[in-house]
Amino acid sequence: MSLLEITGATRHYQVSAGLRRGRVLQAVRGIDLAVEEGEILAIVGESGCGKSTLARLLLGIEEPSSGSITVGGRPIGAYGRVERARLIQPIFQDPYSSLNPRMTVAGAIAAPLEVRGVGNGRSRLAAVHEIMDAVGLARYLAGAYPSQLSGGQRQRVAIARALIGEPKILICDEPTSALDVSVQSQILNLLARLHRSFRLTIVLISHNLAVVGHLADRVAVMYLGKVVEAGPTEAVFAEPRHPYTRELMQAILPPELGRGLPELRLKGEFPSPLAPPTGCAFHPRCIRAGDACREAVPELAGSERLVACHYPLREPVHA
Amino acid sequence: MADTSLIDGASASISAAPAAKPMPTPGQIALRRMARHPGFWFGGIVLGVFVLAAIAAPLLTPYDPGTQDLARRLAAPVWNSAGSWQHPLGTDHLGRDYLALLLYGARISLFVGFATVLISGLIGTVLGVAAGYWGGRVDLFVNFLLTVRLTLPVVLVALVAVAVLGQSLPLLVLVIGGLLWDRLVIVTRTATQQLVGREFVTAARAIGSSTPRILMREILPNITSALIVVGTLELARAILMEATLTFLGLGIQPPLTSWGLMISEAKSQFLFRPWLIAIPGTALILLILAINILGDALRDVLSPEGRA
Amino acid sequence: MTPLLEIRSLSLEIPVNDGLLRPIRSVDLTVERGETVAIVGESGCGKSLTSLAVMGLQPQNARLSAERLAFQGESLLGLDRRRWQAIRGKRIAMIFQDPMTAFDPCYRMGDQMAEILRQHRPVSRAEARERIVALLRRVGVPAPEDRLDQFPHQLSGGLRQRMMIATALLCEPELIIADEPTTALDVTIQAQILRLLADVQQETGVGLILVTHDIGVVAGLADRVVVMYGGEVVESGTTDEVLGSPRHPYTAGLMRSIPVPGRTRRGQPLGHIPGLVPRPIAPLTACGFLDRCEFRHEACAAAPVPLRSGAGERQLRCLLPIETPRQPAEPLVAATAIA
Numbered sequence: 001m002s003l004l005e006i007t008g009a010t011r012h013y014q015v016s017a018g019l020r021r022g023r024v025l026q027a028v029r030g031i032d033l034a035v036e037e038g039e040i041l042a043i044v045g046e047s048g049c050g051k052s053t054l055a056r057l058l059l060g061i062e063e064p065s066s067g068s069i070t071v072g073g074r075p076i077g078a079y080g081r082v083e084r085a086r087l088i089q090p091i092f093q094d095p096y097s098s099l100n101p102r103m104t105v106a107g108a109i110a111a112p113l114e115v116r117g118v119g120n121g122r123s124r125l126a127a128v129h130e131i132m133d134a135v136g137l138a139r140y141l142a143g144a145y146p147s148q149l150s151g152g153q154r155q156r157v158a159i160a161r162a163l164i165g166e167p168k169i170l171i172c173d174e175p176t177s178a179l180d181v182s183v184q185s186q187i188l189n190l191l192a193r194l195h196r197s198f199r200l201t202i203v204l205i206s207h208n209l210a211v212v213g214h215l216a217d218r219v220a221v222m223y224l225g226k227v228v229e230a231g232p233t234e235a236v237f238a239e240p241r242h243p244y245t246r247e248l249m250q251a252i253l254p255p256e257l258g259r260g261l262p263e264l265r266l267k268g269e270f271p272s273p274l275a276p277p278t279g280c281a282f283h284p285r286c287i288r289a290g291d292a293c294r295e296a297v298p299e300l301a302g303s304e305r306l307v308a309c310h311y312p313l314r315e316p317v318h319a
Numbered sequence: 320m321a322d323t324s325l326i327d328g329a330s331a332s333i334s335a336a337p338a339a340k341p342m343p344t345p346g347q348i349a350l351r352r353m354a355r356h357p358g359f360w361f362g363g364i365v366l367g368v369f370v371l372a373a374i375a376a377p378l379l380t381p382y383d384p385g386t387q388d389l390a391r392r393l394a395a396p397v398w399n400s401a402g403s404w405q406h407p408l409g410t411d412h413l414g415r416d417y418l419a420l421l422l423y424g425a426r427i428s429l430f431v432g433f434a435t436v437l438i439s440g441l442i443g444t445v446l447g448v449a450a451g452y453w454g455g456r457v458d459l460f461v462n463f464l465l466t467v468r469l470t471l472p473v474v475l476v477a478l479v480a481v482a483v484l485g486q487s488l489p490l491l492v493l494v495i496g497g498l499l500w501d502r503l504v505i506v507t508r509t510a511t512q513q514l515v516g517r518e519f520v521t522a523a524r525a526i527g528s529s530t531p532r533i534l535m536r537e538i539l540p541n542i543t544s545a546l547i548v549v550g551t552l553e554l555a556r557a558i559l560m561e562a563t564l565t566f567l568g569l570g571i572q573p574p575l576t577s578w579g580l581m582i583s584e585a586k587s588q589f590l591f592r593p594w595l596i597a598i599p600g601t602a603l604i605l606l607i608l609a610i611n612i613l614g615d616a617l618r619d620v621l622s623p624e625g626r627a
Numbered sequence: 628m629t630p631l632l633e634i635r636s637l638s639l640e641i642p643v644n645d646g647l648l649r650p651i652r653s654v655d656l657t658v659e660r661g662e663t664v665a666i667v668g669e670s671g672c673g674k675s676l677t678s679l680a681v682m683g684l685q686p687q688n689a690r691l692s693a694e695r696l697a698f699q700g701e702s703l704l705g706l707d708r709r710r711w712q713a714i715r716g717k718r719i720a721m722i723f724q725d726p727m728t729a730f731d732p733c734y735r736m737g738d739q740m741a742e743i744l745r746q747h748r749p750v751s752r753a754e755a756r757e758r759i760v761a762l763l764r765r766v767g768v769p770a771p772e773d774r775l776d777q778f779p780h781q782l783s784g785g786l787r788q789r790m791m792i793a794t795a796l797l798c799e800p801e802l803i804i805a806d807e808p809t810t811a812l813d814v815t816i817q818a819q820i821l822r823l824l825a826d827v828q829q830e831t832g833v834g835l836i837l838v839t840h841d842i843g844v845v846a847g848l849a850d851r852v853v854v855m856y857g858g859e860v861v862e863s864g865t866t867d868e869v870l871g872s873p874r875h876p877y878t879a880g881l882m883r884s885i886p887v888p889g890r891t892r893r894g895q896p897l898g899h900i901p902g903l904v905p906r907p908i909a910p911l912t913a914c915g916f917l918d919r920c921e922f923r924h925e926a927c928a929a930a931p932v933p934l935r936s937g938a939g940e941r942q943l944r945c946l947l948p949i950e951t952p953r954q955p956a957e958p959l960v961a962a963t964a965i966a
Contacts (some may be wrong), residue, residue, distance in 0.1 A: 012849050046813035047784075059525055085527030098518035102540035111536075112526040150903050151670075161522070180840060182668035185884030185897035191893050207813060213888035214897070237888050251814040253821075253843030254887045261825055261847045262818045269767075269783055270813075 001073055003032035003201055004058070004169060008067030010225075011053050015274065017187060025273050027053035029225035030067070034299065037170075040195060040202040042216035042233070044209060044248065048270055050225040051205045055173045058203060060084050068203045071169070082116055089162035093174035096152030099146040104140040105132075105157050133158045134197075146314060152183035157191065187212060209252050213237050221245045224271060224281040231305040241307040242313075244282050256301040281308065350619045359620060361615025369606050373425035382406075382416035389414045394472060396594055409599055411584065417595070420576050421602060427577040428606075431492055432558040438496025439557070440550050443503025448538060450504070451511025456546050458508075473498050477569045491570050495560050498554060506549045506621040507614055510542040533626060544621035551614035555607045578603050629700035631802055631834040632658040637693040639676060639685055639858075649907045650676050652858040652915075655934070655942075658802065661832040665849035665866070669840055669881075671904045673858040674749045678838045682719060683711050696762050699801065717747040720795035724807035726787035730779040736790060737775025744797045762793045765825055785816035792823060802834040809844065810879065821848055842885060846870055851940070854878045857915040858907050860934060866939035874941070874948040914946070922947050 284291035378583030392414035408417035450461035564570035585595035763771035883898025
């Protein structure tokens with residue numbers, strides 16, 4: 001059994017449009033994914049693909065409209081508030097928004113222990129100092145307020161707060177998107193090291209494929225609320241099977257000379273999640289689409305390499 | 320540890336920041352800014368003088384505001400050719416010392432002001448935070464209350480309350496406090512809504528915080544600056560409202576006294592002895608001005624998060 | 628021939644409570660016709676302010692000084708408001724990071740674009756509309772006639788950015804300044820927008836200043852690169868020179884901190900630049916990168932380092948540049964020499 005199992009999870013929202021009857025926004029349209037203990041699974045996709053909604057479902061902040069998400073065989077919703085916090089912790093994108101401006105660094109990091117009623121003030125401060133060392137924060141910053149810290153330092157505080165209660169699973173939602181590249185690399189190094197030393201299971205949600213390729217063991221590509229391809233990182237990057245994955249990989253701009261600008265073969269625009277296309281949601285933009293793609297929804301099939309496409313790519317792509 | 324690059328990064332950030340200089344807290348930064356703000360000084364000093372004078376009233380005048388001396392009624396203030404230092408601000412139509420009335424009246428005006436702001440602040444914060452935090456039906460309900468409140472003319476409500484319950488100081492405080500929470504609700508609701516959307520509130524939920532803890536530790540500390548600013552401006556509004564209601568005969572009654580009552584009682588003397596209205600009127604204007612300037616200064620000082 | 632844009636020792640000083648901020652320190656920059664020059668650096672390096680200063684849009688209280696700031700050989704220093712307006716939007720156009728905030732949410736797209744055009748050109752409403760539709764079609768906006776009646780919030784991010792590019796092109800400018808034009812966009816849309824910018828430039832021969840933090844974007848689009856750190860140009864040259872063999876420790880550090888699928892090993896530590904960007908409050912008395920440099924030496928602390936010309940077009944502000952290309956991380960002098 002996997003540590004974290006997502007089975008047929010969907011999430012709908014009622015969107016009110018003035019006086020008219022509200023329409024249904026399908027943010028997550030049926031996802032099956034399993035996350036094994038100790039692995040880093042990346043969920044990639046562009047804005048509107050539902051990856052942030054999935055993150056909220058995984059954190060138990062929202063309930064799936066249908067389907068289930070279980071941790072250790074038990075639905076997330078069945079855990080108590082504190083119990084759940086001991087299992088799963090988030091890291092958010094924007095370290096300027098994820099820390100309370102009126103709380104000191106030590107206050108923010110110690111909060112999970114306080115909530116749980118662990119130890120006294122002194123033992124908690126000792127634990128705070130220890131975790132600050134582990135995430136590379138100087139101890140004298142314990143009394144500082146977020147406005148006095150740099151973006152990278154703030155993200156370290158957020159990571160320390162998530163880790164002080166020794167959770168099993170870390171949900172990282174775009175953990176480095178708001179940071180400069182030289183700081184991003186420090187945070188990525190830190191996450192990689194903490195993953196090893198804390199034996200963490202990490203779900204990494206990102207639109208940055210370079211970051212994903214650097215950290216993740218496995219990748220799941222989402223398009224309009226569904227997983228269209230999943231598999232081991234190296235294999236998916238080297239040989240994408242879904243046409244959308246291939247376009248994503250093509251769109252990466254590595255800091256290397258002589259690559260020029262990528263030539264994408266995507267038609268049209270990202271569809272509205274209020275009115276998803278029939279059949280395969282990607283078919284209006286796909287150059288390979290045939291009649292089957294307009295009519296039937298492709299199933300996510302395969303064993304290690306999963307792909308949801310009627311006409312998957314077979315030949316390796318020479319990037 | 321194997322990952323030496325990280326350790327380098329940590330030590331470098333230590334050397335990059337001046338470790339010897341302790342970090343100022345946001346409170347210290349605000350204090351430093353206050354010290355530089357002229358509006359804060361003007362507003363604070365004038366309000367402080369009024370509050371101190373009201374508290375120290377018995378030390379500043381030998382007269383009791385209730386003692387009538389009909390022989391010396393309507394004495395002129397000291398700057399008038401007919402005035403004397405015996406009654407520096409003169410006396411009213413019952414021969415009461417006008418300085419004593421002004422000082423003891425300040426007590427009532429300020430008491431009514433602070434007491435009503437306390438009540439309206441409590442009501443406004445509870446309603447506003449609830450509406451902003453829970454949203455949905457709670458928000459609709461609070462909005463309904465707000466709409467109802469905004470349709471109620473304060474003077475008419477006071478008139479009805481006085482007619483039914485009789486005139487008294489506690490009633491006046493309750494009426495004003497129970498009605499002047501509208502702006503506080505609007506401000507705290509908006510501030511709370513913005514905070515709830517921020518990730519640190521989500522993070523607080525994710526670490527297992529209970530709702531009361533989130534409200535007390537994450538929300539309230541972040542709306543206090545807004546509350547202080549609006550509360551200060553509402554203090555001025557409440558003091559004016561007291562004066563208005565009293566002037567109309569719905570508020571303070573003898574033997575108590577307030578500036579509104581002084582103006583009200585002097586209105587028949589307006590043409591012949593204008594100082595009887597000018598003295599409490601000037602005090603009122605000065606106090607309101609000072610409080611409003613203080614409120615503006617507090618907004619400047621407290622609002623932006625940043626370095627000193 | 629005079630360059631399209633010529634900047635010599637541009638500086639900006641902003642008085643603040645505790646002194647004088649110096650976000651731009653003596654920056655040199657030239658842009659030729661038809662050339663793309665990228666200004667690269669991390670937040671706070673002064674890249675955006677430099678581009679704003681070219682448009683005369685520096686903060687109100689900032690003091691700008693320059694030996695020369697000339698557009699088509701014509702000095703931009705001390706222009707009055709009317710003469711600026713004749714240049715801004717018409718001869719120099721700007722593309723911003725967030726097209727949502729660059730358009731007024733209360734007006735229809737067509738009206739906003741027509742107003743800009745009619746401000747600079749004596750054209751009728753119908754002519755303006757015709758030209759706008761043609762331009763929108765050119766930048767790949769589907770159903771351009773319909774878009775004119777829409778409000779900014781009704782468009783997707785990618786579409787808004789295309790319309791911003793069309794807006795910039797309205798008056799056929801000679802220079803376009805694009806400040807992080809694709810940072811707010813998804814990767815596939817980023818690729819399309821960059822392609823569009825490259826095409827537009829090819830066709831019109833417009834000069835392009837590309838302000839970005841993304842070295843991948845630079846590699847794909849720029850002819851020349853200017854790397855900024857702490858308000859100074861630390862390295863510049865052709866894209867091939869600078870990205871092919873970065874010689875300033877900062878440029879090299881930036882390059883090493885970027886993960887590249889297929890090249891950096893998964894899970895292995897990436898390079899990084901230790902320390903924090905210092906606040907540019909005092910005049911420099913040493914190399915601006917001193918505190919964070921792994922190759923620093925006594926000489927680096929003695930005095931500010933001048934920008935010197937190297938081989939080819941390269942200019943470098945470093946006393947101990949990295950000599951051998953592609954082999955970083957070998958300190959020439961022990962970092963302990965100072966301290």
